[in-house]
Amino acid sequence: MLFRAEWCNRSIKMSEGQRAMIPEYDYAQIEKKWQKRWEETALYKVNLSDVERKLYCLVMFLYPSGDRLHIGHWYNYAPTDTWARFKRMQGYNVFEPMGYDAFGLPAENYAIKHGVHPAMSTNQNIENIRQQLKVMGAMYDWSCEIDTSKSEYYKWTQWLFLQLYKNGLAYRKKAAVNWCPSCQTVLANEQVVDGACERCETQVIQKDLEQWFFKITDYAEKLLQGHATIDWPEKTIAMQKNWIGKSVGALISFKVAESADIIDVFTTRPDTLFGVTYMVLAPEHPLVDKLTTAENRPGVQEYILQTRKTKEIDRLSTERDKTGVFTGSYCINPVNGEKIPIWIADYVLATYGTGAVMAVPAHDQRDFDFSIKYTLPIRQVIRKNGGDDKQTLEAAYTDAGVMMNSAIFDGLNSEVGKVRIVEWLKERKSGQEKINYKLRDWLISRQRYWGAPIPILFCEQCGEVAVPEEDLPVLLPENVDFTGRGVSPISTAADFVQTVCPQCGGPARREVDTMDTFVCSSWYFLRYVNPALLDKPFDQQRVNDWLPVDQYVGGAEHAVMHLLYARFVTKVLHDLGHIDFDEPFKRLIHQGIITNAGAKMSKSRGNVVNPDKFIDELGSDTFRMYMMFMGSYEDGGDWSDEGITGIHRFLKRVWRLVWQIHLERPTGAESDKFARVLYQLHYAIKHATESLERFHFNTAISRLMELVNESYLYIQDVDAASQNARLYSEVMPTLVQLLAPFCPHMAEELWAVLEKKYSVIDQQWPVHDEKMVELNTINLGVQVNGKIRGQIQVAADAADAEIIKAALAHDKVRLYTEGKELVKSIVVPKKLVVFAVK
């Protein structure tokens, strides 16, 4: 403590002349200079044929809806680039590409409004964005850039469509689909959020349309199983699981009374079959019309009309009262021959299971509510283990238990009963096991212009015909009318629509819808490793060498869209023999969201933080580093104008430190105080490395700050003549290397200041010496009955008995232990000594 007080009176020991020689930290000039040099020397060009120690680090590519990078882009890209740089310094051949998901609505809407062709505005945006990305200083290999709106790319998106089509995984059907009245197009289920369009928040309506689907449901099970093989955030996997919505149960057939018709129902509770007291069909169920008796017809028709209306207005509210109406018909419970009424109700979904449900009011809350409302019978068939069977139910009992009122199955555990009843039904051909999924097929048609045309045509003779692969790409016509009126704009390009059938040579017309842009992004990671390939979408060998992606980083909002689609497409290509792997992204991390004043940034709120301003005023090194320092990467955080000055200050502090030591080079051999610097150096290497590995950038930076702080104390405490020479030869170069992933421009400059060979990124990442982070003497806290009462200093290798003895000798500890019975004494290695007394 004494010598600290001395320091207060000392400023940095330098002559005025030397001080004047430390140049200003001119970030603008430095950043520009090194960006130019990196480009000239092709420093970030990756040799893709070298696959030994390959590492594919990928960020979700860019959607160029505007011409500037926003803070979310920076937060995704800059820290990931830091991680990639770190890995490169660790000796990996890191491939870090960037590209553009360039098709999509904003460009088209812009065209409708301003009359600028989407290709023009998109190219312009990409042009600007590319410059900005270069300012960020990321080590993208620009020779591998891709643009999904270029025919060289979408030719292969169309190829992908054809592979799915040929294998029965792409099909067309008429269905009630989600329609966004504002975007004037259909949407996939995944793109509907709370009943509204994911993009523009307009309420989505249902429309019956003939549309293209990808059969993702065929892959439901594989998509679930693959989760076990990937290192992804738990919550993302949970979201996908939930979205796929697997449930195991049975399909049970009920004969319609006095008819040959059969109603199949899906249930997860075959054990409650004896408790069925009525049957419910969705209003859209195909048998509804047939089952409705003459006297019930007016009521049923009225009900169907009404549900259609409510569904569009208010289908969101789950707390809505359940409604329904009796059809007049009955069906027979296969297990006991009981005749039960058939109702229709809109709490039954037409699109899930069979669109019909066996109602067990005693053991399903929805059926319970419904039966109370319409005074339908409630029959308990499961009771709680050890429970009394004469209770009246006040709510449905939905747990497992013991079967009752179930004839020969009485007394069975309901879990066993599930299996037995299905066996019983199977023998009589009225039921079987069944697994259902909530997942629906992926609707990929879009009635918009700016997308990849679907490579299908309709021939008067042959019907639906796939465009032969050798005729790809089906080029997007350039001259179209952007009506924005719900018809596919390319239908206005007559010479596009009218074509010739490749099979019979007769007249045919082309499909005028384009593909969902999520199709473009479902395979782009395969294209990056061979972006210029002309005759194939990808080179099989190259792709198998480089994929799966080792580290993928992007927003959590894509959990059930892009991330599910990409997995699906990968699995399909795997099954078709195009690739060896069946998961695209081995390890995934989601960056958090940067808010401003506690709210999500948005133009409408007017709280958008503009990165450009900070890059002008403080430099991109400061900006990117602050993004990493502000909080934990996966949590994101709230923007602060004040916080960023702390990082800028730190960078200037590093700048002056390195320069000063460079100018007044230590040549001495002082070792006592230098030991602390060395300790801090190795401590920083160790912990920064561990933190970086896990994307914990904030704590990694903290360790570097500690090292800088310790170095400052040293050069002030020890006069220049005796300062240890290793400060210059070892500590400063290592510090610069540790900084290189975070602030690549400044590190490159300081590396040059230290007269080291270009480039710092090609240096081996420092490795700590474990001996250096072990202290000879350590401080232990001494706890008596859970409270810290003192500190002792002991040799690091002291025996427990010795430590306890020293601890008991401590004045304060004696105060609390003397005269009392010592019940327990524990030594927690390198941490503390614990006493329990009575």
Add this chain to the structure above:
RNA sequence: GCCGAGGUGGUGAAAUAGGUAGACGCACUGGACUCAAAAUCCAGCGUUCGCAAGAACAUGCGGGUUCGAUUCCCGCCCUCGGCACCA
């Protein structure tokens, strides 16, 4: 309602996950340098009581396990994401 994540100083946040809570920043306070300011360097800084030594209280709230809990268990309260009548 269900599934996830979280609640820590004035403030952004740490804590290798049972072991000395608050590392590292920001803000603030004091000192050095300066004619002065800025910049820079050094130091202090959870709350309450105390001149101090120290003591008590502190990780959303209430219980529990333990010598010891931000960390584990039980019950609540908030905040943020996701799902939403899925039989």
